[in-house]
Each structure stands twice: as C-alpha cells, then as structure tokens.
Amino acid sequence: MAIPDQYDLYYDGGWHAPTAGGYSPSHNPANGSLIAHVAQAESEDVDRAVLAAAVGSRVWRDVPPLERARLLREVAAVIRQNAKELAQLDALDCGNPVRELAADSHVAAALIDYFSGLVTEMKGASVPVGPDAVNFSVRQPFGVVARILAFNHPFLFCAGKVAAPLAAGNAVIVKPSEQAPLSALRFAELIDGLLPSGTFSVLTGGAETGAALAAHPKVAMISLVGSAAAGRALMREASPTLKPVLLELGGKNALIAYGDADPAEVAKALIQGMNFAWCGQSCGSTSRAFIHEDIYDAVLARIEEEAQRFQPGDPSNEATSMGAIISAKQHERIVGFIDSAQAEGARLICGGGPPADQALARGLYIEPTVFADVTPDMRLAREEVFGPVLGILRWSDEPTMIEVVNELEYGLTCSIWTRDLERAHRTAMAVDVGYVWINETSRHILGAPFGGMKQSGIGREECLGELLAFTQEKNIFISLGSGNR
Template identity: 35%
Template sequence: MSRTPPDEALIAGEWRRGAGAPNVTVDPATGAPLATVHAVSVEEVAEAARAAASAAADPRWRALLPHQRARLLVRIAELIDAEAEQLAALQTADTGKALTETRALVASAAGTFRYTAAALETAEEALTPARGAYVTMSVYEPIGVVGAINPWNSPIASDAQKLAPALAGGNAVLLKPAEWTPLVSLALGRLVTRALDELALPRALLAVLPGPGRIVGDALVRDSRVGKVTFTGGTSTGRTLAHAAAEKLMPLSLELGGKSPTIVRADADVEQALAGVMFGVFSSSGQSCIAGSRLFVARELYEDFVGELVRRTQKLRVGPGTDPATQVAPLVHHRHRDAVAGYVDLARSEGARVLCGGAVPDGPQYADGAYYLPTVLDGLANTARTCQEEIFGPVLVALPFDDEDDLVAQANDSVYGLACGIWTRDHRAAWRLARRIDAGTVWINTYKQFSISTPFGGMKDSGLGREKGRDGIRAHQRQKALYWGTAESPLPWAT
C-alpha cells in the first residue's frame, strides 16, 4: 500500500477523482490537512450502481459456489493482515483514535472476513416438512446491489461488518464512507480491488463513493438498482433513509444511536466496576454508539464510588493517538468537539455539577487538536436532556438508584435501547436485570466486548435488524421456496 493517503473514488471498477466538491480531511490531533478527497456526483452514484448491477449478474460472480466466494473473503483478510500497520496508522491519522485501538479494529476487520468465509462455507439451506405429495425446500439468492453507509467513528471495522456478509451473499456493494473519515475505507477498497483482480472477478462488485450523506447517501438509497441499504449512524438520518426505503419497499437495516446505562449494584466488585465503567465511556473518547454514558449506582455506594471514579478519571492521559501512553485521544473533528462542549454547557444550565473535566485541556500540545477532557457530571434527573440525548463524547452522567424497580424504570426511560452494562456478584440479579432492561446487548461484569459470531443491534430508536452472526449473510439474500411435485397427477383435479 502506498504511504500517500488515498484520494480517488472507486466508481464502476475504476479509480478516479470524483466529480463533486473537494473535502480536505484533517488530522484531529494536530489540525493539519491529510488529503483532499473529491466527492462523487449524483451521476457517478448512478454509474456505479449500473456497473454494480451488471457485476452482480456477471456469470463469473453469480455462478460461484459458496466456497468459491469464501475464497475471496479469505484473500481480503490476508491482504488486510499484510497491510495492518499501515491501515492502523492511516485510521489514527484520519480519526484521531489511539493506535492501540486502530490496530485492534484492523484485526477485527480481518477476522470478520475470515469468520464470514467460514460461515458461508458451512451455511445450509432447509428441506422443509412437506404437507402433501411434493418435496419442499427453502433456498437463498443474492439481492443484487447492496448500499452500505458507514459512520466516522470506526471505519474499517464497520466497513468489514457490511462488506463481508454482503459479498458472501453474492451481491455487489456500494460503500459510502463518512465524509470526515474516508481514507481507510478507500484504502480497504484498494485491497478488495486487488483481491478481485487476482481471482478474475468483476471490479465493479465494489464501489467506494465518498461525499456528503445528503447528496451521495440520498442518491444511493433512492437508486432503483439498489435492493437493500444497511446504515450505521445517527437516528435522525436513519429515519430519513427509512422513509426513502419505504417508498421503494426496500429492506433496510439500521444501527443507530444509544444512551446506554451501566449499572453498579451494591454487591459489585468495586475495582472491576470502576475499571469497566471508565473503559465503557472513555475509550474511543466516548465516540461509540454503545458508550456507557449513563451511570446508575446503588445509593448506598454512590458517594464513595463516584468520588473514586472522579479521582481516577482526572488521571487519564489525554494526548495524540500516536502516543502509546494516550488513554483519551482527540475527538474526530473540531466541529464535533464543539458540539460535545455544547452539551456540557447545556448540562450546566440544567443544574449539573461538573465533577471533573468539562473543558478543553490546557497546554500548547493541545492547542491545534480537537481535544476534550474526560468529564463526569452529576446532580441531574434522568429526565434532563443531558441524560436523554446522545452526546457521543467523553461525558458520563452519574445517577443514584434506590431499588431494582427504580433502576429499571430509569434505565428504560430512554428512546434508545442499544446496550447495557451490569456490575454485580449476584448472578440471579444479573439475569433478572438483563431480561428487564430494554437493550439489544447486555454485558455482565464486562463492557464493550464483541464477537463477530454474536448478533448485534438495538431496540426502539437504536435501530432495526441485526448485524454479525451466521444470519448476517442471510440478511443480504432473498429467500425462495421451491416445491417439487411427486404425485402422478400434479393437481388435485387433474385426471
């Protein structure tokens, strides 16, 4: 891979500069420009969709058996592994994330392609129980063209979670990376193109189409050749896409926002809970849909626990993602940093106490970057906007609870239902709470741990559908029923 940041789009199997407006990507740690990436135009989205539909129907791809498609996924994983350090460095430069995290994300992407290849090779179709003189079976076929729209917070891992099952299902994919962070998606596109070339498969099976969502994403979801869209991002954008998909009667999967509760019962292992709560909200600088941003602590433990949490939070090391000592890296963009700061100002106006953080760090090393101190707030009711709206930054709101019913009522008093963390030594209480909390994922005595084999998604305003797991491939296919007649007379009234 070239050390020069990629700046061309992949349109209809060809790498070229998009015809749309230029966008200068910026290193969040320094404010320095990284690359100028031109957006694709609406016409180029249509061109890519036409080419993708043709590639999806090409016998070189359409006729491949599952184990042959799996070979492509394995090869992509091998190429990711071979370029792992360069991909991690590029993602750190583009998103500001710590290198330790971006290395893990790159490894996760490779693992996703490998897992999906294995699931594809072992996927079975069903011979269903017949109710007459016929044999019945259920088979799966490609949708054709899948649109994949991803956020800026974890590009390469999110890209893999959409590309791998869509390709495994026999589809072509139009990938739209986030406008702020397109570079690692473009670099991944280069690796996929290389794998396609090596296996003599159509290049137009993947397009990488940078640009603003209001133009590129809108054109993608409305194109008649796109048969499904999978989106990760904000809830308001998800609703807009859902309306457009409904006009086409097109399936859509949405992984949206969260305001996840993390719960510390009085019987919790305090050391374990402190470490887990901090990691759950401050890793990734809080820029995670599953961040444990609402902390509920048993009232009898509240004062001591929150006091120690604040002391430890104040010691977290804030710095650039390239520094191995960094624990809280810069936010993705100065505009996003300002939005996070605006929420803390809102919290103050709502009556919150800022127990630590709540400001941009002092010092010349922070002057040009999009830094914000890890922040702990309390003194708010769960109904406050700061407790209800997704901040997507290193901001934690602490609240006490009195008993289990009070806890469940507060935790579920949210439009979101994405994730939850529970810290307790009582396995019966953990089971009870896990079943009562409205969340698609519940962690017990751990947080932010993932397996590609385990389905992921949300409830309520946190989304529709599930990603990952063996069924992730089937979510990118159409199911068809076949009936094989075995009687001499094919119809009841035939003679």
C-alpha cells in the first residue's frame, strides 16, 4: 500500500504548508493507531487556493471540450492503474472493508469517463426571431467550484464528484472529510501535472475550512455530501453571495414489503439494503423496514441468518465483509440509538454490541443490529442513525403506512417489494423520495438521476443534469438587419 508522501495543502499546481502551521491527526478506526498528521486549511489558505483556482479556471474553460474530455480520460486511466492501492488506503483511513472499496475506484473512473462523453451535450438553444436577427443561448462554466465530501466513500467522492464540474470547464477545490482525507491527497499526487495548474485543488481541514469556502466571494458554486444539518449550515454561509448549492444529504429510507412478496427475498433485501458492509454508514441505507403483517413473522425468522453474512473484521483483510465505525464519537452515538431502542420497547433480533473476537477489541466495531416491533414514535424510526442498526415495523393498512413513510423530513430513497406491478407503481408515485427501487435495493445506475426531496438534498447527480448544474446559461441576441443599426 502506498500512503501519501504529502500531507500539506494542494493548490496552484503544488504543495503548500498551512499558513498557521496547523496539522490534525488521522487515525485508523480499526485499531486506533495514528496514520499521519494532515494539514488544516484556514481562511488565508482558502483565499490563496481560491485565487489560484480562479486563474486556473480561465485557462481550463478555454480548453476545447473534446480536449478536456481527453485529459479527463487520462485521469480515469490513472485511477484504474492505482485502484487496488487506493482501496487499501481508504480501508486504512475510513474503516470500510477493502473488498468493497475496490469497486469505488472503478466507479469513480466510470463517472469521469461518463461525463467526459457528455462534454458536447452542454448545449444551448436558438429562439426564432425573424430574418433580421439571431437569438441563441450558450452554456458556460461558473469558474471556481468547491465540493465538500463525506467520509464513507472517500476516494469515490473525491474523484467521482469532480468529474461533472471539470467536464463543464470549472476549476474544482475538494475538501475531503477531515475523518478520512488520505486518498484525496494521494489522488492529487497521482494526477499532479495532468491538468493545468489551479484546475484541481485539495484543501484538508474541518468545518471552518468548509465554511470559508462557502463564504468566499470567488467560489461561484458549492456542493456538499453530508448531513441535513451540515447542508443547512452550508446554505447559511453561502447565502451572502447568493451562490448556487448542490446538496446530497441524509436519509431515513424506507423498505416497503407487501404481503405478496417472498419472505426469503425480503429478508435478504433488508440486510442488503442496510449496507452493513459499510456499517450502515450510507445515506441510501434502507434503515426503516415496513413489513406487511402477512409475512412479518416469516421475514423475521430469516433475518439473523442473513445478517450472519456480515461479520466485523480487519478492514484491510480481503476476507472481511464488514468494517469499523469511522470515529469514537459516531460509535458512541450509534450505541445511544441501540440503548434507546431497547428502552422504548423494540425487540432485539440480532447484534446490539461489539463482536466477540478479542482481536478487534481496540477497534470501533458494532455487529449488524436489527430491531423488530419498532413503532413510528420511537427515536430509531425517526432519526438517521448512520450506523449498522435496522428497525422493522409491522403494517396492515396501506394509506396509514404511506403516511408514516412520508411524515419525516427526509426523502432520499425507497425500496418497494411486491409481485403486483400496479401496486408497485402506485406506491412508487406515492412516496416522497427522489430515488425508488422496485424489487431491488442499493444499486446506482450511471445516467439515472440520484438525489433527494425535502431535507435529503437539492439537485441531482450521476446524470446529465449534474453536468448542466455546473454551467450557467447565457442568451445572445445578434441583429442582422441594417435598419436596426
């Protein structure tokens, strides 16, 4: 495994020590060991990076679209060449299992290839105004764009989220999660020199760094992958400059199973949809399961066996199926949800504590945890845990169930299980979410718009709409008639 050689800030085509000299430790959540001390960007660092990016953006925007696409495909090739190394680095830094992270690098490369192929689709439109004039619109990049990222897919988010804004001709500043920043630094090392100076930057740091980026007058657009609370805070910081935002936020996602669904398939989907490999640390996890009373007991009877497919272990081991929790703070928060569920009367089906293996005692581990007999008023049914805890609710009346599904502030994903096509379509239209699976969970389809409703986000990603979101439309009117001069 190649850990980064550099732990400073990357901007203006080079590495820079933080002006205030601040560095923060990065630890391995699997055993608590120190990995490195990483630079912390403050407002002066942000200002320097943004000014350099503003210069770089003027160079990058004038690179012909197909040439931009060619350079980005070179970046994608570098990612594929180093995919295994990047997966191992993320496993060390964020605690997710390396065998799952191996796919993240390839998904990131696919996103870059996808948006590279769309550069000629940033089209305007013409409006007929008669023989003496031409009226048309063009799309132009914003300039400097900042993307603030989450810890659960460190490299995928770093490389995948820069694809659309770079393809559109923007310069991009990435702020990786302070909990898992190493693969972003390694990415900067790997592609150093491939793009014009200032086109791509990495600023490591905490919430203050993100706030400084959001407030900077020369950052023209900002996006975030994070919690709803973080999204609201970002919008407040961005509001004085009225910059547009793109937000992929949290979810308290429902899996709905009707009485005609196969209990074995539903039980498997419940566990798969929880993303236990990631310790449930995924915004799309279906952490509220609504199971019809006709199959409720049959589904519960299969849950523990399905959950056994995910066993916590050393994230760097290729055999590990489930990793570690990102931080001690998050671990404590998840344990609090488990305690409150038990106190409120939910029935523990499996998990609920650390694994028995003493070799894991120093790490931040929690077994796959499933509660049955959860009711809508319980904390577990209402708040995003962002951990390996699933709550199962019994239902019998469809209108009431749909009302409970929709009553929360979140609206990201929903998974619906039924053999009845009409019922599936009716339910898909009724749930207030941005992304629906029917007889499926968790899959993302390249080109399909991913994003949430309500406080689960603003905007759509992984599609043409994401590319266009990083452009501004300008109208141009040309008079052709001599009488108009």
